Amino acid sequence: PHWGKERIYNMVENRPDWCISRQRGWGIPIPIFYCKQCNHTIADQDIINYVADRFEQHGADFWFSEDTKNLLPPDARCPECEGKEFDREKDILDVWFDSGVSYAAVLEKTDNLAYPADMYLEGSDQHRGWFHSSILTSVETRNQAPYKSVLTHGFVVDGKGEKMAKSKGNVIAPEKIIKAYGVDVLRLWVASADYREDIRISDEILKRLSESYRKIRNTCRFLLGNLCDFDPDQKVDYQNLEEIDRWALHQLYHLAARVTKAYSSYEFHTIYHLLHNFCVTDLSAIYLDILKDKLYCSNADTDSRKASQTTLLYILTTLIKLMAPILPFTAEELWRYLPPDEEREESVHLSGFPQLDQRYSNTQLHEKWQRLFQTRDVVLKVIEEKRADKLIGNSLEAEVNLEAPDKLFLFLKDCQNILEDLFIVSKVTVSELSSGKDLTLEASLDSLKVGVSRTNSKKCERCWKYNESVGEDKDHPLICHRCAQAVKGNS
Secondary structure, three states: OHHHHHHHHHHHHHOOOOOOEEOOOOOOEOOOEEEOOOOOEEOOHHHHHHHHHHHHHHOOOHHHHOOHHHHOOOOOOOOOOOOOOEEEOOOEEOHHHHHHOHHHHHOOOOOOOOOOEOOEEEEHHHHOOHHHHHHHHHHHHHOOOOEOOEEEEOOEEEOOOOEOOOOOOOOOOHHHHHHHHOHHHHHHHHHHOOOOOOEEEOHHHHHHHHHHHHHHHHHHHHHHHOOOOOOHHHOOOHHHOOHHHHHHHHHHHHHHHHHHHHHHOOOHHHHHHHHHHHHHHHHHHHHHHHHHHHHHHOOOOOHHHHHHHHHHHHHHHHHHHHHOOOOHHHHHHHHHOOOOOOOOOOOHHHOOOOOOOHHHOOHHHHHHHHHHHHHHHHHHHHHHHHHHOOOOOOHHHEEEEEEEEHHHHHHHHHOHHHHHHHHOOOEEEEEEEOOOOOOOHHHHHHHOEEEEEEOOOEEOOOOOOEEOOOOOOOOOOOOOHHHHHHHHHHO
């Protein structure tokens, strides 16, 4: 986190000299020798390299098990007195020195890795440990930090915030979680927590996360299920999509931008909340709720239905890519059931992050639909009140009459063809209400009058809407005109 850099800086700035030797029975030795004759200290690079080569062949115990003479080259001499007998250094290196030079042992010795590291990742206690010792040794020997970034995390504690211990009986093993909920729920729990602090875990927390996971998964299942008869070669161009579809792509565009930014800054809990809210609110509560009638009841070959399926495919493909780092198994399973497309990678984990068309970002359209959703909220509140009064049951039993002042009237009248689907009712009428004031659209909402009555029309047994055209088609007397056309078109 942002305070980590300052914490490391202050620790380095105020630290005393570092004594790197320790008096222990075993560890990484300090490869220095002392002449027995004149007590001269020998710290020669060639001798150090010779010892290192023997270590590589025989392991760390070599230093402690062999005689001193076997640790040195056969022709070793004291540079001061030409003596041939030596004592070895008995102190070992501080273990923090060992870990503090891991970049040299790992990054600089491995072909597919590079120094400095992109990131050092460890617990918050390593500000004074590994992060600290690594930067000291690296700056001293290489004049730069061994890492480009540092990420620290808290520790896992139980639901009450207490440290886990077997003696307390509050330890939850990962295997138990995986068996009960699946590995992706465990990963989602990790991602959902703000790791900069200690992370709590309990059965209750896991149950909540499992429910959130199911909402994300079920939303994706709905999208996938409504693509079962869709051919990607029949995708509709963006400019030919309906407004509600383009609104959904606007929301998707900005979701992808925020999620990508969150991944770049390691804000994984933000990603969890963004994905969950998009699935639950933007999709399930709004877009898909409005779309269900079209998806279920329209003729399969209508341009409108194909436009919505095109949008669903864009949304699902993007969601899969965005969730893949956190929910890899769920993402891969969804990916394999997408409609066949020769241009698609075999695995989601072989694909790139989503790069969405900038046309999807349409602020003007977004503002228009925000006003429509504000109107929808007012209408749905009245519908719920009528439902509570037993005037209607399902919202499709309702006819809605809107009396709107001035600018709001013109706005709603211009959008009247989408209001029935937006409110999920059988009929909407819009009339003008004279206010005598020049109200803005936002202010007009306070003056909007909403009337809800039970419809007198017959119920279509196919789409469940109430419509005056039910019974007009002699071949299909129990369904409305639209459904009759769809049935005939599919027959």
